[in-house]
Amino acid sequence: MNSGFPDTAAECDPLVASHLLPQRVVLDTCVLMSTILKNLLLRLAQSGIFEPVWADYIGQEWRRNASRVWAVSDKDIAVQWQDMQTAFPQADMGIVGEFETGLSKSDRKDWHVIAAGRAALALHPGQSVCILTRNLRDFNRSELRLLGLSLLDPDQFLVKCYELNPDLLVQLLALIPDDAVKIGRPREPLETVLKRERLFRLNSLIAQDVSAAA
Template sequence: MSGPVAVLDACALVPIRLATTLLWLAEAGLFRPLWSDQILDEVERNLPKLGVDPDRARRRVQNMRDAFGVETLVDGFEALIDEMACDPKDRHVLAVAVHEQADALVTFNLKDFPDQAASPHAVEILHPDVFLLRLLQQRPADVIAALAASVQDLRRPPETLNDWLAGLTPVVPMFANLAADALGEPPEAVSDVPALVQTDDQAAIASFGEPGDWTNPAQVVFGWYYGLLNDVDLAKWLTYDPAAWGDYARAREHLEGRSPASRVIHAVDAPDRIAFMRFVTEVAATAQVFQTYVTEATFITLIRRDDGTWRVWGLGPALLPAEKILGK
């Protein structure tokens, strides 16, 4: 199966762990990367700003050139630069994508590539987290296998795949956490429609563990969600900082038409302190969700307190790194 063609902006190649992850997946054939001399020159200029020795930065960029060769290095796009309608300093990047008819341009600088500049050329502008999530959603077993094989070669220092993914959370927390969640048994590729199975209410409740066990994050979510709909005092009691939630009206509105999935995701960078659960769109009156990778989802974030019980900390479409949740 051939993967997408993606231009990697310099900002996606400067964070070393992220760049290495992208290049590992490219080497495994999960996507075809593209860049230009101008993009690589920018990488080389910016690596020393992160404390990388200039000679080491030069070697790193040269190794990228050598490893991926002329098929990845784009030229002949210069005549298109002035035609691009994005931020002037980034026109050369979009011109590379347009010249090569790339599927995506991977960048942190989303605001510099407005939709009106990219969509006429059928180039999708993607944050690295979203791009990696797409690969994980489409080919989960291949992504996990490629990362696992590459991490095994690390020697200075050696790392487990969990260690590697934990180190990715500051830049791509969604991918890092969902990839770690897939380490046990990576599922097959999934459709965009959640796979649901009918079940009775008692079986659905049982899937969350022993009712009232607040040391179980799934049971806390179930209780909190019940309280949100029926007993706001219970929801407040199961919330880490109730004052921040007001009257909980926005939470109810946000979760309308959604139900909690049955799987707890423990944060790869703080598994004993932080957990997540996904809420997905309901398609049946009583149903349990088995689909693992749904990008169109809402996540509940939970924090484990010193007494061993869990509380709901946040609600939203993203997973955050532990350092932001714990305030470290």
């Protein structure tokens, strides 16, 4: 199975070029802001595909933005965050300001995300750590590579998951229409939801496989 999409980032990030999944994945706030994507990623983590990583400021940022964007009470958002903390007790790197030391090439507002990745590397030496974000341009790949970190967007990451374990991903993707209904959206075809979530490569790959199997 191959997505058929060229990826120039593969030239400078071996993990992007390979079919390997990172062992630990820093979930940037932006990927947690979509309930659909958040649920899918956390279910993958619960299945043992990867270990999620975040830090204190990512939690603060998510709680603040989620409450505002979703028009949900601060109390409800706090409960959701605590549920995530309970489900993944090793995910939170805490306050990681010390790991921002020496950063200069990536966008300053995202140093805390890189710091979470560096903290995970320090805590789990020898394991691969990746930053998962929609804001690829805010991160300098050369700087990350020197630190031992990789960078992927959700579409790239989920394509890798699908290529390595298609049955599991298909099983979890089947839950997405119900997730959409729970947050007040109409029930829609999976293809429609994936496109809205900007998971174009994943959608194309699934469509190819469905067509080939027909």
